[in-house]
Amino acid sequence: MTELLYMQDCYAKEFDASVVSFGKGYAVLDRSAFYPGGGGQPSDTGTLNGVGVRETRKKEGEIRHYVEGPLDGGVHGVLDWGPRYAHMRMHTAQHLLSALVLDKYGAETVGNQIHADYSRMDFALASVDDEMRGWLAHEFDKAVGEAREVRIYTTGRDDVIASVDPRRRKLFERVPPFVKEVRVVEIDGIDKCPCAGTHVANTKEIGGITITRAENKGAGKTRLVFELGQGNL
Numbered sequence: 001m002t003e004l005l006y007m008q009d010c011y012a013k014e015f016d017a018s019v020v021s022f023g024k025g026y027a028v029l030d031r032s033a034f035y036p037g038g039g040g041q042p043s044d045t046g047t048l049n050g051v052g053v054r055e056t057r058k059k060e061g062e063i064r065h066y067v068e069g070p071l072d073g074g075v076h077g078v079l080d081w082g083p084r085y086a087h088m089r090m091h092t093a094q095h096l097l098s099a100l101v102l103d104k105y106g107a108e109t110v111g112n113q114i115h116a117d118y119s120r121m122d123f124a125l126a127s128v129d130d131e132m133r134g135w136l137a138h139e140f141d142k143a144v145g146e147a148r149e150v151r152i153y154t155t156g157r158d159d160v161i162a163s164v165d166p167r168r169r170k171l172f173e174r175v176p177p178f179v180k181e182v183r184v185v186e187i188d189g190i191d192k193c194p195c196a197g198t199h200v201a202n203t204k205e206i207g208g209i210t211i212t213r214a215e216n217k218g219a220g221k222t223r224l225v226f227e228l229g230q231g232n233l
């Protein structure tokens with residue numbers, strides 16, 4: 001079982017580890033800071049002892065680092081920090097947008113895919129008009145300007161279900177009951193959400209986003225596409 005360093009420290013950019021096994025083009029390590037993809041966040045790339053890691057995947061209970069050459073023994077891992085940090089900013093931006101839409105319109109996020117250059121989110125909303133966009137822009141910028149802390153911690157699934165506000169209870173109830181300890185990403189005063197992804201530590205690091213598109217996807221779904229920017233949605 002690989003120790004997942006990003007679960008404790010999203011800012012771990014480099015690490016030392018040992019190769020536990022080497023499969024068909026992939027290395028399994030005893031510990032790793034590479035995010036294996038999931039929850040709409042892409043997997044990390046980088047290097048292990050200078051050998052390129054094209055992709056990281058969780059498969060058959062293993063974290064597999066797909067590498068361009070064989071590896072064994074001790075390795076030094078380095079993440080491609082540019083894209084990973086963009087994913088962190090995007091992921092926290094996504095949580096913030098989801099929280100704003102949930103609280104204002106009671107609409108859940110039904111899909112999301114993050115990239116380093118743009119991201120998309122689908123809401124259970126028939127449409128998003130200019131007034132909603134304006135409101136979202138204002139509230140988003142406000143939360144970034146307020147430099148709200150983003151905390152990540154694990155807590156008992158039942159405890160959080162008992163104490164979280166009713167709108168968010170469903171999100172935690174979807175975590176399978178055999179998961180006793182759930183990882184919570186909390187934006188101070190705004191949101192609590194179960195998530196295994198990587199995030200910035202403060203909303204100010206998002207630096208703002210630009211919503212480039214809002215489109216009706218039918219079946220009561222609206223898609224928002226956004227990019228990282230300097231604020232002013």
Ligand SMILES: [Zn+2]
Nearest residue numbers: 039195196197
């Ligand atoms: Zn998340």
